[in-house]
Amino acid sequence: MLLCLEYCRLIFSCLRVMLHLVLRPLWIGRLRLALTLLGLPRTVCTAGVRPAISCSKSHSFATSQTVISTSWCNLYGTMPSSAAPHTKSRCPQYPGSKVERFPVPDDKVNWSQNWPQYNPVSHTDPAVLKMPEWADPDIGSFHPQFNAVDGCVDRTSFEGSYKIENGMPLNPLGRTGVTGRGLLGRWGPNHAADPIVTRWKVDAKGAKMNHAVSKRPILQFVSIKRKDCGEWAIPGGMVDAGEQVSLTLQREFSEEALNSLDAPATERAKTHERITKLFKSSGFQVFKGYVDDPRNTDNAWMETVAVNFHDESGNSVSELPLQAGDDAGQVKWVDVDSSFPLYASHSHFLEVVAKERKAHW
Ligand SMILES: *[C@@H]1O[C@H](CO)[C@@H](O)[C@H](O)[C@H]1NC(C)=O
Numbered sequence: 401m402l403l404c405l406e407y408c409r410l411i412f413s414c415l416r417v418m419l420h421l422v423l424r425p426l427w428i429g430r431l432r433l434a435l436t437l438l439g440l441p442r443t444v445c446t447a448g449v450r451p452a453i454s455c456s457k458s459h460s461f462a463t464s465q466t467v468i469s470t471s472w473c474n475l476y477g478t479m480p481s482s483a484a485p486h487t488k489s490r491c492p493q494y495p496g497s498k499v500e501r502f503p504v505p506d507d508k509v510n511w512s513q514n515w516p517q518y519n520p521v522s523h524t525d526p527a528v529l530k531m532p533e534w535a536d537p538d539i540g541s542f543h544p545q546f547n548a549v550d551g552c553v554d555r556t557s558f559e560g561s562y563k564i565e566n567g568m569p570l571n572p573l574g575r576t577g578v579t580g581r582g583l584l585g586r587w588g589p590n591h592a593a594d595p596i597v598t599r600w601k602v603d604a605k606g607a608k609m610n611h612a613v614s615k616r617p618i619l620q621f622v623s624i625k626r627k628d629c630g631e632w633a634i635p636g637g638m639v640d641a642g643e644q645v646s647l648t649l650q651r652e653f654s655e656e657a658l659n660s661l662d663a664p665a666t667e668r669a670k671t672h673e674r675i676t677k678l679f680k681s682s683g684f685q686v687f688k689g690y691v692d693d694p695r696n697t698d699n700a701w702m703e704t705v706a707v708n709f710h711d712e713s714g715n716s717v718s719e720l721p722l723q724a725g726d727d728a729g730q731v732k733w734v735d736v737d738s739s740f741p742l743y744a745s746h747s748h749f750l751e752v753v754a755k756e757r758k759a760h761w
Contacts, residue, residue, distance in 0.1 A: 485506070559572040
């Protein structure tokens with residue numbers, strides 16, 4: 401059975417590469433969407449699902465009486481940019497491992513600070529070293545073109561040109577205490593996309609509802625429950641090789657929203673049509689740049705583009721039959737509100753959206 405799956409995966413990978421070469425990337429998305437619409441479990445044949453954000457919880461350690469959570473890695477919190485540079489990228493324990501980062505104090509993060517004592521730990525996860533489709537080979541025999549679009553892989557950074565040292569790219573924000581790639585597939589920037597789909601909250605008569613305190617209208621956004629850790633998040637994902645970001649945004653949203661629907665094929669086709677239409681609108685770019693992520697290393701880091709697609713009239717995706725407010729559901733409409741517990745950078749994205757749309761926050 402396992403062998404069969406591997407075989408299937410191999411054939412599918414080859415097919416996709418061939419298609420990439422022959423057809424424009426757009427068609428890959430159509431194919432994948434078609435598979436999704438047909439209800440085919442595309443995860444079986446593709447190289448694994450990689451979330452755009454890491455699930456690592458705040459690192460806790462138990463003492464005899466209490467459980468103390470280190471604030472350094474807190475999942476929920478305010479945007480750290482105002483304080484120290486990339487704090488989650490320096491969280492003591494590297495996610496999914498027992499690897500302890502070499503501690504980097506705030507004043508030694510910047511590479512321009514001379515620090516001969518710096519002795520980072522080398523770590524690349526075994527899953528990455530197995531070279532799945534989404535991962536690069538190890539540096540040595542592999543000489544990618546950094547700061548450029550390298551074949552199908554976009555190795556440019558939103559943060560400008562990054563430095564290369566001993567053949568390896570350097571994190572543009574500075575030291576992290578770990579070298580190698582950790583859980584990330586690409587050397588240098590690893591690009592993700594976060595679609596933020598919103599509608600206005602309305603009452604039974606369809607009138608906008610205002611928040612009791614702020615008196616501002618309330619936005620709702622589509623949130624998914626992460627399968628790996630059960631946390632609510634924006635349905636983002638990694639940009640595939642050769643894929644346009646605009647397509648990643650739609651694909652990630654479609655996969656999450658559609659797969660959750662227990663709807664007949666005709667219903668799904670209609671939903672797909674609506675989603676396509678909404679994502680064809682230009683959207684509002686909320687954020688583009690480096691993400692302070694616990695998976696970041698000195699040589700590999702997360703970057704994302706977050707775009708808000710808003711259904712102003714309420715007659716497009718607003719009608720998606722997501723189980724609003726139902727905790728059993730994997731996808732739901734959630735009120736945009738500063739108190740909703742969300743991954744810190746996602747919370748910041750929603751704040752930007754709320755301000756832009758003059759909504760309650
Ligand atoms: C690091 O320091 C240099 C020189 O002071 C400065 O130009 C650069 O912006 C700093 N980098 C970051 C990421 O803060």
